[in-house]
Amino acid sequence: MEFPLIAPNPPRLSALTAGLHRIEASGVFSNNGPEVQAFEAEITDRLFGGTGASLAVSNATLGLMVAIRQAAGLYPKPGTLALMPALTFAATAQAAIWAGLTPLICDVDAETWAADPRQEEALLARHAGRIGVIVPYATFGTAIDLDRYAWLAKHYQVGVVVDAAASLGTLDDDGRGFGTGAPFAIVYSMHATKTFSVAEGGLIHSVDHGLIHQLRSMINFGFEAGRSATLPGINAKLPEVIALMARAKLADIDAVCDHRAAIDAAYRDALPAFAVQRRHGRRQATQFMPVLLPEGLAPHRAAIAAALTEDGVGVGQYFSPHIGQQPLFQAIAEVEPTPVADAIGARMLSLPITDAMTPADVPVIAERLVRAIERVADSAMLRVGAARMIATREMMGTVVIGGGPAGTAMLTSASKQNKLVPLVEAGLAIVERRPRMGAGELGHYAIRSDTTAETFLSAVRNNPHPELAALEHHPAGQLMQRYVAELGAPLTDTAPLLSVTADRLADIVAAHGGEVLTGHDAIGARRTADGGWMTTVRDAAGATRTLVSRNVVVATGGYQTDEQVAAKRVAGVPLGTLAGKRLMRSDALLRLGGVEQVRERLHGHASPRVAIIGASTSAIAAAVLLLKSQPGFAFGAGAVTILHRQPLKPFYPTIAAAHADGFHDFDENDICPVSGFVLRLAGLRLESRELVVRMLSLGGRTPDPRVALHRIAGDGDAAARRIVAGADLVVGALGYRPRAMPLFDVDGAPLALAHHEGRPMVDRHCRILDAADRPVPGAYGIGLSAGFVPWGRMGGEASFRGQANGLWLWQNDVGQMIVDQLLGLGQPDAMPADVRAAA
Structure with missing residues (x-):
């Protein structure tokens, strides 16, 4: 049987004879005739919920030309740039050239294949005043983030035109036609080869009726009234016969x-x-x-x-x-x-x-x-x-849910112990919702890591697998080498090494018979009668499949929501009640674009005041990010207040080093018995540590005058409430919840788990706990918010009451402990590790 790549399937004109007779009888064959008007009204109602307006054009390239010209200001200066991604069709750049602009071509995101948002914003800043329009491409018909482009348009004062050539029929996350509500032009193709197959034609849609009205004049020679040109224009009107075909295609597009x-x-x-x-x-x-x-x-x-x-x-x-x-x-x-x-x-x-x-x-x-x-x-x-590139349905040993930093770190641990191949050969599948494993969300944060560059490099250095060991000299490894002996690495620069390491791990897994299911979400796992697990996974198109395994490892990370932060009580009152609309969760601030959101929130405040709630690394990192941002904020003395319940304490490598710095706020319970480190787990490190030791005036350091510390003195602390009330922005850095996959019993009833009640997700062996704090057989957890606390030979101070989320632990002792259990090697009470070298 033959399978052509593309088989055009436009409506058959032979089946539209009634419509053809209607056109002939009207005597109107173009110039915005009744068929075009009907099509524009019908598609606006059916695909865009009746909002905005639609304009039919003779083809998408002409639609891009007029829309780009309009968005760039009708009469752009020579040298005005049109920012667009490299991975798009030539028509995108050609349209910009014909509109009188110079294409500025940027890179794409490795997962979505659309324009790289970080590079877009960097170029908008670098070429401020020269970029007249952004022309993102909705790659292969996907639904890109239109709200973000609306923000970019406002923030950078540039036009936006979305090339959505293949997206007519795409539904956004809310089930609306992609483009619904867009304040700028979205341009679609109706070429015969597209899913919305007609013959030749295009459509422009926007919620802005005035914009569509002006573009309607531009596609009719620039005639706004009568037959006298007042605007730059061309002839790009859709003929009536094509509109008739488009109406017929619209009726079938959902099917x-x-x-x-x-x-x-x-x-x-x-x-x-x-x-x-x-x-x-x-x-x-x-x-x-x-x-x-x-x-x-x-x-x-x-x-x-x-x-x-x-x-x-x-x-x-x-x-x-x-x-x-x-x-x-x-x-x-x-x-x-x-x-x-x-x-x-x-x-x-x-x-x-x-x-x-x-x-x-x-x-x-x-x-x-x-x-x-x-x-x-x-x-x-x-x-x-x-031969292994086609999916199988065989029983396997383990399904790992999550291929981000924690999930791949467990595989790294196995590789360093020469246990990865046995783990794969016992049957292994990795389920990752992104199209690429490794970095997870880390590359989307604007801060430095609280883990050293040496730790990131240790995953590959001298690894028994040569393809992993070679990554030390890979460009991603060399990038990480730049940050050795510094205060952590920018998280955006950790992502390449994590991603390429995961790529190599995935190759090893695939080469030995395992499965790597990227682009898949795990919906849930149900116990089987024989003690195994059936995990249901779903791809981006909604298709599901079931993986049957003896074990599941949940490595899905943590998350923070506005509701979660607002519900936390500060000085006896929910933070949402105290802060209202001034509240911002720390996770939003720490991400790329977070500082820009703060700038918008603080716009108009000559001497802004910020309250940061929390004592975690996230809280201090939020303060560091605001203090060092460029251009800087107009922070006066004490403008940034960190409100914390627990004392802020720095990490020290030895007791002597702490004493030499004048730090004495610790006792024997704060010292790791294995490494001798002071506050090994609870102490702040790297950039966050530097701010804290400065604020505590340790080692002769002078506090930053812009920062004030306030330790919350219980529910009756009226001063804390006044600080929050007087702040122009309140940042809640109050922890993360585990993004845990639902687990079900044999009968399909949801399992009640410890983390549902706010307790740690796992026990000392990383086994997931039920509501009675009993291990759930064959279910393990690792990563952010899992609640693991090191023990035995892993070290850690006796006073520590939090959870350890260290990449080193995941890549070594913690990962090894899980792998040994998956391979049936037991649950040792002491894990061999060179902890001093590790930290």
């Missing part, structure tokens, strides 16, 4: 998109070894199935594609080369370094999704893909690995 989503889901299920795009939104208008070949197969892409074509499977390579690699744009555009887009483009392979296919066709195509790989692969390892 078409749902059908294609099922095929997309079948691909994700059948090809777990291939990286796929992290999708956003409830439904994507899928045009084809883009997958990334494993890195080892990238050099063979052309041969694999040729072999697939010979076997009757049409393939593409969208977008390779991307626009930053195309000669025209290299000559006339400004192209930033695009390593992520380069890597994605080099591995991209587009597989068929057509209206004529069914999900049952996907395993056939998957088998042909494997055969193609086997025919062209140049090594025995690749040929053996090819």
